[in-house]
Structure formats: structure tokens, C-alpha cells
Amino acid sequence: MSSAGHRGNRNGPPILRNLSTRLTKRLTAWQTVVITLLWLYISRNFAKIVGLESPEPLANLYTRSYFRATWITTALDAGFWTAMKIKTKWLRDLASMVFTIYYLIAAEQADEKVRKVRGLLTVDHLRVSWHKSTTPYLSFITRVMRPKLTRYPPRAVRIPRPSSSSYHEPVNAWLYFDGPLSALKNHTKVVLDIPGGGFVAMTPRHHEDKLLGWAGKLELPVLSLEYKKAPEYPYPYALNEAYDVYHTLVASQGRCIGLSGATVPRIIITGDSAGGNIATGTVLMIVQSNSNDAHNYSSQENLPPPEGLVLIYPGLDMNIGNWMSDEQMALIQDRRTRKRNQNILRRKSEDYYKLTPDTPHPSDDEDKILSPIIAPIDTSIVTTADKSTTPLKPATGAELDLVSPSANLATQSTTLASSKPRLLKTRLAMSSMISYFNDRILTPEMMRAMIILYVGPHARPDFSTDYLLSPLLAPEALLAKFPKTCFLTGERDPLVDDTVIFAGRLRQAKHNLFIQRKELGLLKSKDTFDERQHVDVTLIPGISHGFLQFVSVFPEGWNHIFRVARWIEEIFEEQEAKGNVSESMDERMTGDKYQQRHHRRMPTESSGDEDRPLEMSSLLSGGKGKDEKADDYFGARPKRAVTRTRGRGGRRGMNGQARNKSMVSLASEEDLLGRRMKGLAGGLMGMSADGTETP
Numbered sequence: 140m141s142s143a144g145h146r147g148n149r150n151g152p153p154i155l156r157n158l159s160t161r162l163t164k165r166l167t168a169w170q171t172v173v174i175t176l177l178w179l180y181i182s183r184n185f186a187k188i189v190g191l192e193s194p195e196p197l198a199n200l201y202t203r204s205y206f207r208a209t210w211i212t213t214a215l216d217a218g219f220w221t222a223m224k225i226k227t228k229w230l231r232d233l234a235s236m237v238f239t240i241y242y243l244i245a246a247e248q249a250d251e252k253v254r255k256v257r258g259l260l261t262v263d264h265l266r267v268s269w270h271k272s273t274t275p276y277l278s279f280i281t282r283v284m285r286p287k288l289t290r291y292p293p294r295a296v297r298i299p300r301p302s303s304s305s306y307h308e309p310v311n312a313w314l315y316f317d318g319p320l321s322a323l324k325n326h327t328k329v330v331l332d333i334p335g336g337g338f339v340a341m342t343p344r345h346h347e348d349k350l351l352g353w354a355g356k357l358e359l360p361v362l363s364l365e366y367k368k369a370p371e372y373p374y375p376y377a378l379n380e381a382y383d384v385y386h387t388l389v390a391s392q393g394r395c396i397g398l399s400g401a402t403v404p405r406i407i408i409t410g411d412s413a414g415g416n417i418a419t420g421t422v423l424m425i426v427q428s429n430s431n432d433a434h435n436y437s438s439q440e441n442l443p444p445p446e447g448l449v450l451i452y453p454g455l456d457m458n459i460g461n462w463m464s465d466e467q468m469a470l471i472q473d474r475r476t477r478k479r480n481q482n483i484l485r486r487k488s489e490d491y492y493k494l495t496p497d498t499p500h501p502s503d504d505e506d507k508i509l510s511p512i513i514a515p516i517d518t519s520i521v522t523t524a525d526k527s528t529t530p531l532k533p534a535t536g537a538e539l540d541l542v543s544p545s546a547n548l549a550t551q552s553t554t555l556a557s558s559k560p561r562l563l564k565t566r567l568a569m570s571s572m573i574s575y576f577n578d579r580i581l582t583p584e585m586m587r588a589m590i591i592l593y594v595g596p597h598a599r600p601d602f603s604t605d606y607l608l609s610p611l612l613a614p615e616a617l618l619a620k621f622p623k624t625c626f627l628t629g630e631r632d633p634l635v636d637d638t639v640i641f642a643g644r645l646r647q648a649k650h651n652l653f654i655q656r657k658e659l660g661l662l663k664s665k666d667t668f669d670e671r672q673h674v675d676v677t678l679i680p681g682i683s684h685g686f687l688q689f690v691s692v693f694p695e696g697w698n699h700i701f702r703v704a705r706w707i708e709e710i711f712e713e714q715e716a717k718g719n720v721s722e723s724m725d726e727r728m729t730g731d732k733y734q735q736r737h738h739r740r741m742p743t744e745s746s747g748d749e750d751r752p753l754e755m756s757s758l759l760s761g762g763k764g765k766d767e768k769a770d771d772y773f774g775a776r777p778k779r780a781v782t783r784t785r786g787r788g789g790r791r792g793m794n795g796q797a798r799n800k801s802m803v804s805l806a807s808e809e810d811l812l813g814r815r816m817k818g819l820a821g822g823l824m825g826m827s828a829d830g831t832e833t834p
Contacts, residue, residue, distance in 0.1 A: 200575075200631055201579075201631060201681055201682060201683065202680075202681035202682060204693060204694075204695055205681060205682040205683070205686065205693060205695075207692070208686075208689055208692045208693035209579040209580060209683075210243075210246060211243070211689075211692045212579075212580070212689055212692070213242075213246075213249050213250060213253055213579060214239050214242035214243040214246070214249045215239050215242075215271060215277075216249075216253050216256075216268050217238070217239070217242040217248070217249040217252040217253050217256075218235050218236065218237075218238035218239030218240075218241070218242050218249075219235045219238075219239070219267050219268065219271050220252065220253075220256050220264060220267060220268070221234075221235075221238045221242075221252065222234040222235040222237075222238055223235075223263070223264075223267045232274050232275055232276060233276075235271070235274065235276075236276050236277075257582055257584045257585060258584065260584055260585060260588045261588075262339055262340075262370060262588075262592055265337060265339055265340050265585070265588065265589070266339065266340040269336055269337070269340040269341050269345065270340060270341065270345065272345050272688075273344055273345060280691070281348075281691050284691045285348060285351070285691065286697075288317075288351040288352055288354070288355035288356075289315070289317040289351050289354050289355045290317060291316065291317055291318060291319070293313045293314060293315045293343070293344075293347070293350070293351075294313065294314045294316075294320075295311070295312075295313055295314075296311075296312050296313070296314050296362075296395075296396060297309040297310070297311060297312070298310045298311075298312055298383075298384045298387055298388075298395055298396070299387060299395060300383045300387065301383055301386045301387050301390055303386075304379070304383045304386070305379070306379065306380075306383065310364060310365075310366065310380045310383065310384050311364075311365040311366075312343070312362055312363060312364045312365055312384065313342075313343040313344070313350075313362075313363050313365060314360060314361070314362055314363075314396060314397075315343075315350045315351060315353070315354035315360070315361040315362075315363065316354055316359075316360040316361070317354050317355050317358060318358075320397050323360060323396065323397035323398055324397070324398060324399040325399075326359060326360055326393075326398060326404075327393070327398070327401075327402060327404050327405060328359050328360075328404060328405045328406075328407075328711055329359070329360050329361075329362060329388065329393065329396070329398075329404045329405070329406050329407075330353060330357065330359060330360070330361040330362065330406075330407050330409060330707060331362050331364075331384070331385060331388070331406050331407070331408045331409070331445075332346075332350065332353075332361055332362065332363040332364070332408075332409045332410070332414070333363075333364050333366070333381055333408070333409070333410040333414035333415075333417045333418045333421070334346045334363055334364070334410075334411065334414045335410070335411040335412030335413045335414040335415065335451075336368070336412070336413060336414070337412070337413050337585070337589040337593075338368065338369045338374075338377065338413045338416075338589055338592065338593035339368050339369050339370065339589060339592050339593070340368060342365045343363035343364070343365055345688075346363065346411075346687075346688070348687065348688075348690045348691070348696075348697075348700065349411075349687050349700050349703075350363055352697070352700040352701065352704065353700070353703070353704050353707070356701055356704040357704055357707060357708065359707075360396060360397075360398075362384075362388075362396060364380065364381060364384060366380045366381060366417070367380065369592045369593045369595065370592045370593075370595060370596075373592075373593060373594060373595030373598065374593050374594055374595065374598065374600070374608060375420075375607060375608075377417055378417055378420045378421065378424070378607060381417050381418070381420075381421040382421050382424045382425070385406065385408070385421060385425065385442075385445075386442060388404060388406060389403055389404075389406075389442060389443060392404065403443065405446050405711065405714065405715075406445045406446060407445055407446050407447045407448070407449065407707055407710055407711065408421060408422060408445045408447075408448050408449070409448075409449040409450075409451070409703070409707075410449075410450060410451070410453060411450075411451035411452060411453070411687065412451070412452055412453065412454055412634075412684070412685065413454055413589070413593075414453075415450040415451060415452070415453025415454065415455070416453055416454050416455055416457075416610060418448065418450065418453075419448070419450065419453065419455060419610040419613075419641075420607045420608075420610055422444065422445065422448055422621060422622070423606065423607060423610060423613055423617055424607065425442055425444050425445070426444055426617050426620040426621065427617055428441075428442055429441045429442060429444070429620075430616070430617065430620065444620065444621075444622050445622055446622060446623075446710055446711060446714045447622045447623045447624070447625070447706075447707070447710035447711075447714070448621065448622055448623070448624040448625070449624075449625045449627075449703055449706055449707065449710075450624065450625070450626050450627070450638070451626075451627045451628070451687065451703065452627070452628045452629065452632050452634055452635075452638070452684050452685070452686075453626075453628075453634065453637060453638065453641075454586075454634050454637060455609065455610045455611040455634075455637040455638075455640075455641050456609050456611040456612075456636075456637050456640075457590050457593075457594075457602055457608050457609045458602035458603065458609055459570070459572055459583065459586060459587070459590075460570055460572075473643060473646075570636050571632065571633050571634065571635045571636040572586065572633045572634070572636070574633075575631060575632070575633040575683065576633075578631070578632075578633050578683050578684065579683070580683050580684045580685050581632075581633050581634070581683070581684040581685070582633075583633075586633075594608075610641065611637060611640060611641050611644070613644075615644070615647070615648040615651065616648075618644055618645050618648035618649075619648040619649060619651070619652040621645060621648075621649075621673075622710075623672065623673055623674070623675070623710055623713070624642070624645055624673070624674055624675070625674075625675040625676075625677075625703075625706045625710075626638045626641075626642055626674075626675070626676040626677065627677050627679070627699060627702070627703060628676075628677075628678055628679070629678070629679045629680075629681075629682035629683050629684065629686060630678045630679060630680045630681065630682070631681065631682060631683040632682075632683050632684045633683070633684065634684065635678065638676065638678070639676070639678075642674050642676045645673065645674050646670050646673065646674050649668075649670070649673040649674070650668055650670070653666075653668045672713075675706070677702070679699070686699065687699060687700060
């Protein structure tokens with residue numbers, strides 16, 4: 140037989156040809172393609188369709204729109220990480236998009252790729268993932284999908300360091316302003332933004348959706364810092380950069396970015412993610428510098444605190460722990476915020492009850508949770524002869540020999556039998572970082588890598604006390620001097636505990652300060668504490684971290700961008716209203732109604748600035764005050780918004796005059812209380828009005 144006989148029919152097997160002939164009479168080519176694809180889908184997802192597949196832990200964790208956005212970001216990460224080893228840039232950019240399209244279809248392979256990379260994460264992986272929005276193809280797609288927000292592009296600027304800084308290299312920044320540079324002279328308000336990026340990546344150009352949205356909505360200059368990143372510049376270099384920029388803005392009165400310099404600009408600081416950590420640390424440095432006991436008020440003006448602070452899903456605790464402490468849970472369970480935090484509390488309860496589905500669940504409004512711990516020893520079992528007023532002390536060996544073993548066993552049995560579980564105010568709960576360890580945006584492996592890179596190889600900070608590294612640990616005395624702070628975080632964010640705990644500590648510090656001032660008579664007895672004047676927290680259900688970074692695939696993010704813009708407007712308006720009220724009160728008290736005042740009020744609890752020292756200055760007759768050392772970069776002392784002498788009789792403007800050396804500088808509350816006590820008890824102690832003792 141010839142070899143041609145073994146080749147078979149060139150039109151295919153007869154069975155398939157007959158089947159194709161019959162189907163062709165019944166189905167068109169398009170119907171055949173659809174049926175084939177449908178069959179492939181059913182065969183691939185049969186277990187899911189009939190309900191036999193294992194449960195997906197993330198199926199009900201996020202909202203549908205946010206989960207869809209994370210599906211796209213996961214495919215992008217997988218695609219860019221797959222192509223990151225390609226040397227040629229244009230080929231790497233093209234291959235990244237090709238691989239991304241593949242991973243959009245093969246979602247399981249994308250998840251597996253991302254999981255493997257995060258297990259062996261490096262700083263290069265983080266930067267490739269977070270810098271992808273500025274690659275040519277993604278940048279073009281983003282610009283096409285972004286609405287027209289401003290007419291003017293951002294401008295690169297360099298902010299000089301103040302003369303008092305230990306560093307001399309200027310700080311790079313980007314100025315977002317919807318107008319010509321000449322129009323900056325008409326503005327006295329500035330938004331100082333510190334962008335996030337895990338301390339290791341991202342610049343303002345990677346946050347342009349947010350920054351352009353604010354610049355267009357507010358019509359104000361938005362200055363976003365391009366601070367130096369770790370590991371090349373570890374902690375605290377970026378923190379010092381942010382502080383120096385704020386110092387220069389105040390010292391130059393805004394001239395460093397093109398403002399007129401007529402007065403100190405009013406500044407609101409914002410920060411997201413790692414930028415929120417740096418922003419909070421910057422405010423802590425500002426209030427700490429003003430609270431320093433060694434601060435010489437006569438030779439250096441105080442650095443005014445910002446008008447407000449806006450934190451977007453901030454990371455405020457570098458000491459990642461597994462369990463919540465009683466103090467932290469008490470802040471979350473506070474009755475004033477329990478309604479807002481109810482979803483977070485429910486999630487912490489589910490961590491236990493998912494393991495024991497048959498255990499009865501407590502009600503959502505319970506105030507105390509049972510925890511099976513052993514109660515103290517019941518002293519009622521001790522005999523009358525053993526009771527005395529003598530403090531208990533350890534028994535000696537001779538005393539132990541006199542005790543009957545049977546009596547000792549009986550006593551222990553009675554003690555254990557009488558022991559009962561007692562109530563605790565909090566339940567054992569895991570931190571949000573552990574509860575959401577499988578988050579699709581931020582995982583514990585990423586947090587560990589970012590913290591190690593930020594701290595650096597040579598530093599060993601104390602994570603339990605360094606509050607500039609972990610602002611969650613800041614002392615209450617500094618938190619009490621914070622400006623109004625607004626928080627925006629997703630309820631499913633691994634960092635959500637940082638938001639609710641820090642907000643609770645701020646609220647607690649402000650409330651304690653309010654009570655102290657009320658007891659000292661600095662406030663009216665009918666005044667009530669309004670936490671919205673100090674802390675505003677918004678928790679968004681069903682979403683996690685970084686939702687302002689990918690608004691192109693998560694359109695709901697635009698609502699949150701404009702929500703923050705409204706917060707900034709409201710804070711400026713509230714502080715301006717407080718300044719107008721304070722100024723009118725000063726004019727009535729001094730009678731200087733027609734004197735021009737270049738003056739703005741700081742965000743304080745009362746019109747008297749009680750949280751700053753009273754200063755009593757002696758005027759040199761016929762002479763000028765002592766020259767003060769210039770503290771700004773430009774070599775000349777800037778004109779302050781106001782130079783004034785503080786006392787019980789109000790304030791008096793001293794336009795054009797330098798402040799004389801302070802003879803007495805005391806904390807205002809202590810000084811005020813001391814004066815009152817001296818007035819009440821001075822006569823009884825034989826002291827005259829000038830402080831001398833009478834014979």
C-alpha cells in the first residue's frame with residue numbers, strides 16, 4: 140500500500156465532516172462561535188455555577204465597584220512586574236501593557252503572580268508598581284479619562300531651607316494652581332500636600348487626579364512636596380524636609396512660591412497613606428517647638444500651627460501588632476463614636492465568631508463584653524482569726540510548715556470554686572492589619588518592607604516611644620494643641636485602626652483640655668464640648684486603601700476628592716470667622732477701632748490664646764526694642780501678621796515695633812491661677828500688692 144493511503148481524508152474524519160454538515164444547516168458561523176465560548180466558560184467555571192466551589196474570602200469584603208477596580212490594578216501589577224526585567228524602555232512599556240491585557244483575562248494567574256512577588260518584595264517591585272501611572276500608555280489613558288479640571292499645568296518649584304535648618308539642599312515640589320503666576324500675589328491661603336507612596340516611591344505627578352481636582356475646585360495654590368525617598372534617604376530626612384518647607388512658607392510669608400509676602404499665609408496640611416504619617420509628624424514638630432520650655436519668646440517668633448490637618452487613610456503606627464489593647468478598644472467603643480465605628484466593631488467580632496459559627500452572637504449595642512478571666516481571690520473564705528489590719532507579706536518557711544496540707548488544699552479548692560468570670564470592657568480583638576492580611580492593595584509583607592526601608596539599616600528606633608515615627612504614640616499635651624483634623628479612610632483598610640484610634644486620642648485630649656479650662660474659669664459654665672470643631676472622621680464602607688490613586692477605574696473616588704476639597708474650604712472659613720470675632724473683640728477692648736490690623740487668629744479654644752505663655756514686656760523709654768535675629772532664608776526678618784503683648788487686659792498691636800525682651804514668661808493657665816490665688820490669700824499671708832511682706 141502506498142504511503143498516501145495512511146494520510147487520511149484531507150477534509151477531516153468522516154464523522155466530524157458529517158457533524159459539521161448537519162450543524163451548518165442549523166447554525167450560523169456567529170452562533171457557533173458563541174456556543175463554543177459559552178461551553179468553554181461553563182467547563183471552566185462549572186464548580187462556581189453549581190455552588191460546589193470553596194468560598195472566596197474576598198467575595199463579600201469589598202463593594203462591587205471597588206473589587207472591580209482592584210481586579211484591574213492586580214492585572215496591572217502582574218503585567219508590569221512580568222515585564223520589569225526587559226532592558227529596553229520602549230519594549231518594556233509595550234510588553235507591560237500586553238501582559239496586563241493577558242492578566243485581565245486570566246485573573247487567577249494574575250493573583251498568583253502578585254502573591255509570589257509580594258512574598259519576595261524589593262524596593263524595585265514597589266517602585267515599578269506605584270510608578271506605572273506615569274508610563275506613556277497609562278498616562279495617555281488617564282489623561283483621556285480625566286475630566287478637564289484646570290487650564291494650567293503644574294509647575295516645578297524649589298523651596299529653600301530656613302537658615303536654622305541642618306540641611307542646605309532645597310526641597311523639590313510641584314505647584315498646582317489654576318491661574319497665571321502673577322495671580323498668586325492675590326492669595327493668602329495655601330494647601331501644603333505631602334503625597335503618599337510607602338516612604339519609598341511616588342511623586343506629586345502620581346497623585347495628579349487628587350491635586351488637579353483640589354486646585355480646580357478650591358482655586359487656591361496647592362503645593363505638593365517631592366520629598367526624598369527611602370532607602371536612599373531614610374527616616375527622618377523626609378520629615379525634616381516637610382518641616383523646613385512649612386517653616387520657609389511662614390518665614391518668607393509665602394514669597395518662596397510667589398505670594399505677595401504681605402502677611403503670613405494660612406496653611407492647611409494634607410497627607411495620604413505614608414504622607415499622612417509625615418504630615419502628622421510635621422504638625423507634632425510644630426506644636427512641640429512652640430511648647431519647648433527652653434524656647435525664648437523674646438528672640439524668636441513662634442511658628443504658627445496650621446489652620447487644619449486632613450489625613451487620608453494615614454499610616455500612623457509603625458509598630459505593627461496582632462492584638463488590640465484595652466485602651467485602644469476603649470477608644471473605638473466610646474459611646475460617642477460607637478455608631479460610626481459599629482462596622483469596625485462587628486468585623487472584630489467576626490474574627491472570632493467565624494471560627495465558632497454555633498456560638499450565640501452578642502447584640503450590636505452591648506456595652507460590656509464577657510471575657511473568661513479568673514476573678515481575684517475571695518477574701519470571705521479567710522477565717523476570722525486570719526483577718527487583721529496588718530498588710531499581707533510572704534510567708535516564711537517555718538510558717539508554711541505549721542500549715543496543714545489538708546487545710547491548704549481545702550482553701551485552694553474553695554478559692555477556685557468561688558472564682559467566677561468577671562466583666563471586661565473590651566473583647567480580645569485583632570488589629571485591622573491582621574484582620575485584612577489578604578487585602579488586595581496593602582498587605583503585611585508590603586508594610587514590613589516599607590517600614591524596614593524607611594527606618595534604614597543603621598537606625599534602631601524605639602517603636603514604643605518614638606511618636607515622630609509613630610504619631611499614634613504622641614503625648615496628650617501635644618495632641619491638645621492640634622488644629623482641627625479630618626480623616627477619610629475605608630472601613631476595610633488594613634490601616635483603619637490607626638484612624639479611629641488616633642481620632643479617639645485627639646478627641647480625648649481636646650475634651651480633657653476643655654474640662655481643665657472650664658474648671659479654671661477660662662470658659663463659661665454653659666459652654667459644651669463639640670467634637671466636630673476638633674475632629675471629623677469619615678469611614679467609607681466596603682473599600683480599602685489607596686482609592687484616590689485609581690479614580691480612572693474607580694469613578695466613585697472623585698466624590699471623595701471633592702469631599703476633601705469641601706473640608707478644606709470649611710476649615711478656612713471656620714478659622715477666618717474665628718479670626719474676625721477675635722479681632723472685633725480686641726478692638727472693643729482696646730478702643731482702637733480705626734487702627735489697621737494685619738492680624739489673623741490662630742486656631743485656639745478661646746479668644747485669649749490661653750495655651751501660650753503670658754508675656755510682660757518692659758518698654759525702653761525713648762528707644763527701640765532689641766533687634767531680633769532673622770530666622771528666614773532671605774536674610775531679613777519677615778513682617779509678622781501681628782506682634783502683640785499678651786495679658787489679662789487683652790492684646791495691643793505694635794505695628795512696626797520689635798518686641799522687647801520678655802521679663803516674665805509663664806504658662807498662661809498657671810499664671811492666671813497663681814494671680815487669683817494670690818489675690819485671695821495674699822492678705823492672709825501678710826503680702827502687699829507689690830509682693831513684699833508687711834510687718
